[in-house]
Amino acid sequence: MAIFINGKEMDLHGLAARTEARIKAGLYTQSMLTLLGRDIREELRHGSTVVEAIYDLDRVLQEKGIQLEPPADLAREGERLGRWRSLYRRAKTRFIRAVNEGYVQQQERFNSFLVRGIDLAYLQLCDRVEGKETDDLTSRRDVILNPVPEWDEGTVEAFCSRAKGKVLVVMVPGLALLRLLAEKDLLALAVDLNDSLVARAQAEFLPVWRLGNPLAAVEFLDEEIGSVLVSAPEFLTASELLELARWSAERLKEGGSIYLAKRALPPSLAEGEDACARTWSPGTLRAVLESGGLTCGEERLGSREFLVGEVKG
Amino acid sequence: MRVHQIVPRLDMGDAVSHQALSIHHLLQSWGFDSRIYATGVDDFGRRYAAPDADYAAFMGKKEDILIYHYLLYCGNVEMYLRSSNRKVLVYHNITPPEFYRGFHQPLYQACALGREMLAFLVDCELALGDSEYNRRELVEAGFPEEKTGVLPINPTTGRLDGVTEDRRLLEKLSDGRVNLLFVGRLVPHKKVDDVIRLFAAYCRGVNARSRLILVGNPITSYQVALASLCKKLAVEDRVVMTGKVSDGALKAFYLASRYYISMSEHEGFCVPILEAFHFGLPVLAYAAAAVPETMGGAGVLFDRKDFPLLAELLGRLDRDEVTRRRIVEAQRRRLLDFSEEVFEERLRRLLGPLLGLEVEMDEVLAGG
Numbered sequence: 001m002a003i004f005i006n007g008k009e010m011d012l013h014g015l016a017a018r019t020e021a022r023i024k025a026g027l028y029t030q031s032m033l034t035l036l037g038r039d040i041r042e043e044l045r046h047g048s049t050v051v052e053a054i055y056d057l058d059r060v061l062q063e064k065g066i067q068l069e070p071p072a073d074l075a076r077e078g079e080r081l082g083r084w085r086s087l088y089r090r091a092k093t094r095f096i097r098a099v100n101e102g103y104v105q106q107q108e109r110f111n112s113f114l115v116r117g118i119d120l121a122y123l124q125l126c127d128r129v130e131g132k133e134t135d136d137l138t139s140r141r142d143v144i145l146n147p148v149p150e151w152d153e154g155t156v157e158a159f160c161s162r163a164k165g166k167v168l169v170v171m172v173p174g175l176a177l178l179r180l181l182a183e184k185d186l187l188a189l190a191v192d193l194n195d196s197l198v199a200r201a202q203a204e205f206l207p208v209w210r211l212g213n214p215l216a217a218v219e220f221l222d223e224e225i226g227s228v229l230v231s232a233p234e235f236l237t238a239s240e241l242l243e244l245a246r247w248s249a250e251r252l253k254e255g256g257s258i259y260l261a262k263r264a265l266p267p268s269l270a271e272g273e274d275a276c277a278r279t280w281s282p283g284t285l286r287a288v289l290e291s292g293g294l295t296c297g298e299e300r301l302g303s304r305e306f307l308v309g310e311v312k313g
Numbered sequence: 314m315r316v317h318q319i320v321p322r323l324d325m326g327d328a329v330s331h332q333a334l335s336i337h338h339l340l341q342s343w344g345f346d347s348r349i350y351a352t353g354v355d356d357f358g359r360r361y362a363a364p365d366a367d368y369a370a371f372m373g374k375k376e377d378i379l380i381y382h383y384l385l386y387c388g389n390v391e392m393y394l395r396s397s398n399r400k401v402l403v404y405h406n407i408t409p410p411e412f413y414r415g416f417h418q419p420l421y422q423a424c425a426l427g428r429e430m431l432a433f434l435v436d437c438e439l440a441l442g443d444s445e446y447n448r449r450e451l452v453e454a455g456f457p458e459e460k461t462g463v464l465p466i467n468p469t470t471g472r473l474d475g476v477t478e479d480r481r482l483l484e485k486l487s488d489g490r491v492n493l494l495f496v497g498r499l500v501p502h503k504k505v506d507d508v509i510r511l512f513a514a515y516c517r518g519v520n521a522r523s524r525l526i527l528v529g530n531p532i533t534s535y536q537v538a539l540a541s542l543c544k545k546l547a548v549e550d551r552v553v554m555t556g557k558v559s560d561g562a563l564k565a566f567y568l569a570s571r572y573y574i575s576m577s578e579h580e581g582f583c584v585p586i587l588e589a590f591h592f593g594l595p596v597l598a599y600a601a602a603a604v605p606e607t608m609g610g611a612g613v614l615f616d617r618k619d620f621p622l623l624a625e626l627l628g629r630l631d632r633d634e635v636t637r638r639r640i641v642e643a644q645r646r647r648l649l650d651f652s653e654e655v656f657e658e659r660l661r662r663l664l665g666p667l668l669g670l671e672v673e674m675d676e677v678l679a680g681g
Contacts, residue, residue, distance in 0.1 A: 006639060208521075211547055
């Protein structure tokens with residue numbers, strides 16, 4: 001490979017060495033590198049077809065109280081069927097008539113409407129909107145920077161000595177934990193919402209990704225995981241916690257554990273209009289672990305208390 | 314003698330439309346009767362262009378000149394073929410159809426037909442490419458070398474200078490994250506998927522404080538695939554697909570961004586690169602088709618898409634302000650080659666002999 005800056009070829013040795021170091025550190029997993037090399041046409045199979053998107057568009061519009069009005073001639077076989085057929089017919093002829101849109105009879109306007117609709121439908125399919133604007137959702141998640149309290153040295157050491165096999169860290173309680181795990185070659189991957197913290201970790205070649213949903217990370221894990229640490233369960237939704245528990249029950253190696261920190265955040269961070277965290281009672285977390293197929297116990301490590309879900313033998 | 318120009322569309326902000334209008338204004342300033350015809354127009358284009366059917370009345374005039382802008386297959390190519398005018402073809406390149414296979418059948422067919430037709434357009438006085446790359450394609454299609462030349466696009470890089478940026482958007486984007494920018498249609502040959510891959514590598518491995526902004530209208534099937542890819546790479550909340558935006562928003566995107574990325578594998582010229590030059594964004598571009606020629610030795614070019622390595626390069630440029638400044642300075646110098654004055658001089662040299670203008674004949678044709 002050659003890179004030219006202002007026409008002059010660059011010496012790539014330094015860049016290549018840093019890239020190699022990041023790959024070795026686990027910042028790029030093999031699964032991710034494979035995905036980076038895949039033909040985009042593969043995604044067509046995984047994405048929605050236009051027809052599916054139109055169905056979703058219709059559904060989303062209906063959920064938002066916007067009714068597409070079926071033309072009289074197509075409403076005979078029942079209102080719903082008429083509406084579907086009407087939608088197809090309008091899509092085909094590039095005419096859409098929506099109650100709140102008025103007549104839209106130009107191809108360009110139809111196309112932009114369709115594209116917006118597909119955006120919306122796709123986000124719905126991705127289950128990311130949940131009735132809120134995406135920007136709003138992102139900013140709500142980003143509003144609290146670095147909310148996870150740093151663990152003291154005793155807790156860090158206690159956890160690292162208890163960890164079985166490689167560890168997946170969900171929400172980072174300070175870089176000290178990651179440094180020690182990496183030093184002991186126990187850190188598989190960490191994820192956090194705070195991009196400043198993640199950027200600092202990346203600068204130290206620590207394998208940390210900025211991700212909201214830890215389940216997006218497990219897709220990329222190449223190694224067998226022994227322990228999962230959720231240092232602030234308050235930042236995960238109930239369904240994310242439950243899915244993580246199920247994943248742990250299925251995929252953790254024998255004797256592996258998932259650690260959920262109890263009352264990790266001060267209640268003030270989980271209250272108010274802008275807060276994205278919530279307060280989970282220990283009872284709820286216990287129920288989540290057990291529903292996921294794990295046996296649940298409790299453990300104190302350093303100054304912190306944890307619920308520990310273990311894979312049933 | 315009249316000079317007629319036919320374009321598929323005459324729209325505000327479109328590079329080919331701007332070139333046709335620049336030629337039109339220059340011809341008028343030189344005292345010629347210049348006219349533009351288009352199959353489609355927006356409100357802006359309506360002020361300058363007549364429907365292409367109106368050109369039929371002048372097809373038999375042997376003394377007139379027809380400048381035909383060819384960038385896609387369009388029904389008005391029949392007029393070019395039947396016209397008795399002295400003909401000048403301006404070739405803006407047509408995307409190889411393979412890029413659209415599986416994504417958009419009508420575009421696949423239109424591109425295939427457009428490229429096949431090129432060989433039938435040889436009968437002309439002059440054939441111009443807007444890059445040397447395009448000129449070479451003309452020669453390969455059978456145009457005599459001595460009748461070919463290069464007339465680069467005169468980009469509308471200054472058109473946003475008088476526009477007020479969308480301040481609310483600019484403020485929102487200036488949140489400390491490094492913004493990577495791509496501007497252009499979201500279509501397969503521009504390899505926007507590779508822009509996303511580079512961003513994913515950068516965000517995942519080098520700088521989590523980052524965002525990717527993709528500005529431009531998509532084709533639906535490709536957009537669906539891009540959205541799926543973003544989700545797979547878990548960067549869907551860091552990639553913003555804006556669709557077509559207002560000039561104020563576009564300016565805000567340029568002002569708020571730190572790098573411009575082009576992964577395109579087929580470009581006849583690539584105007585957004587020069588817009589990025591104008592706004593002082595270092596351009597990182599894959600060296601394909603006419604892109605190296607447009608960049609003219611400025612900016613960053615690479616010949617392989619090693620995403621982790623390129624992400625590392627972005628990280629290095631983040632830290633190396635001196636190199637960054639050198640890149641921006643070289644890009645600004647390159648922009649001087651595309652000034653209105655240079656364009657006028659080049660047009661005069663190329664069309665002068667046909668128009669009966671006095672020009673110095675050295676290096677007029679064959680890429681001169």
